[in-house]
Amino acid sequence: MADVCDQIENSLKVESSSDISSNSSEVNTQNDNKNNDQRQELEEDKASSNGSFNSKSDCSHDEPSLNPAPGQEKILNETIGAKKEDNDILPQNGNSNNPLYEDAKSYWQTVPPTVDGMLGGFARISTTDIAGSNKFLRSFIKGPKAKTKTRCVVDCGCGIGRITKRLLLQYFDKVDMVEQDTKFITEARTFLGDGAKKVDNFFNCGLQDFEPVAERYDVIWCQWVLGHLSDDDFVQFFRRCREGLAEDGVIIIKENVTGCHSPEFDKQDSSFTRPKSALVELINKSGCTIIKQEKQKNFPKSIFDVWMFALM
Numbered sequence: 001m002a003d004v005c006d007q008i009e010n011s012l013k014v015e016s017s018s019d020i021s022s023n024s025s026e027v028n029t030q031n032d033n034k035n036n037d038q039r040q041e042l043e044e045d046k047a048s049s050n051g052s053f054n055s056k057s058d059c060s061h062d063e064p065s066l067n068p069a070p071g072q073e074k075i076l077n078e079t080i081g082a083k084k085e086d087n088d089i090l091p092q093n094g095n096s097n098n099p100l101y102e103d104a105k106s107y108w109q110t111v112p113p114t115v116d117g118m119l120g121g122f123a124r125i126s127t128t129d130i131a132g133s134n135k136f137l138r139s140f141i142k143g144p145k146a147k148t149k150t151r152c153v154v155d156c157g158c159g160i161g162r163i164t165k166r167l168l169l170q171y172f173d174k175v176d177m178v179e180q181d182t183k184f185i186t187e188a189r190t191f192l193g194d195g196a197k198k199v200d201n202f203f204n205c206g207l208q209d210f211e212p213v214a215e216r217y218d219v220i221w222c223q224w225v226l227g228h229l230s231d232d233d234f235v236q237f238f239r240r241c242r243e244g245l246a247e248d249g250v251i252i253i254k255e256n257v258t259g260c261h262s263p264e265f266d267k268q269d270s271s272f273t274r275p276k277s278a279l280v281e282l283i284n285k286s287g288c289t290i291i292k293q294e295k296q297k298n299f300p301k302s303i304f305d306v307w308m309f310a311l312m
């Protein structure tokens with residue numbers, strides 16, 4: 001990992017955070033009226049937003065694919081032009097040299113290091129998102145049947161640390177963070193405020209290159225990042241994650257899913273939104289077992305459905 005993944009020493013300068021919401025307020029359940037108001041606001045916002053939370057597609061890319069060979073996707077896409085669309089790029093070939101990773105990197109370099117930037121202009125869904133995640137996570141770490149310990153968690157594709165700050169820090173003794181964009185990691189140090197003291201490691205690399213230390217993590221959290229991995233790298237990544245799990249540890253995935261039959265490619269941020277069946281197939285291929293799955297509630301209807309999976 002040392003070759004490709006820079007481990008940044010955690011000599012953190014703790015500064016006051018620009019984020020004013022506390023963890024406890026984040027996890028409060030929203031009442032119905034508030035959700036309705038929020039939903040309406042989000043519908044209005046959608047028109048001006050961009051990035052990973054675009055509206056559901058009409059699935060026109062679900063036409064029969066030409067099945068380009070690995071590495072040929074972009075060339076085919078350009079040369080066949082008239083008929084083929086960006087959605088025909090398939091997340092097949094896996095390796096760090098995949099141009100998808102360079103394209104995504106370039107995109108994220110243009111995104112401001114804010115919650116709104118992390119959520120493609122949908123900062124307002126953060127509270128609902130964290131509340132749903134909190135409920136899902138607690139079923140593993142709290143209560144009489146809970147087996148998963150809370151010593152160490154890793155936030156994969158953490159961005160500026162929205163999930164670490166608003167969810168993970170309140171439960172875990174130690175947090176590691178993995179992020180490919182250096183500027184987001186730099187911002188995380190400020191954004192996390194005092195909570196940054198609990199961060200053990202910042203890994204500055206893509207998940208395709210991240211190798212978790214064996215049996216280190218009670219929870220491996222992967223949210224709104226897996227669309228950036230090719231199918232092969234997705235499978236390999238979760239094989240490594242299994243090795244990185246401590247006893248009774250769980251991997252938690254939270255991702256957009258498309259209602260279309262094939263992955264949708266977002267040419268703006270170079271990510272794929274996969275159908276749920278494709279996600280499940282890749283998870284199975286990695287050797288992980290799905291032990292719980294749930295759809296996020298109370299998100300605006302105009303955006304992709306979001307599903308949570310717990311794996312062992």
Ligand SMILES: C[S@@+](CC[C@H](N)C(=O)[O-])C[C@H]1O[C@@H](n2cnc3c(N)ncnc32)[C@H](O)[C@@H]1O
Nearest residue numbers: 108118157158159162180206207223224225228
């Ligand atoms: C939609 S944001 C989500 C951030 C965070 N998970 C959250 O929910 O607030 C996607 C994040 O994934 C990061 N990312 C993109 N490609 C990645 C890759 N191959 N490996 C690791 N992180 C990646 C981006 O830099 C960005 O910070």
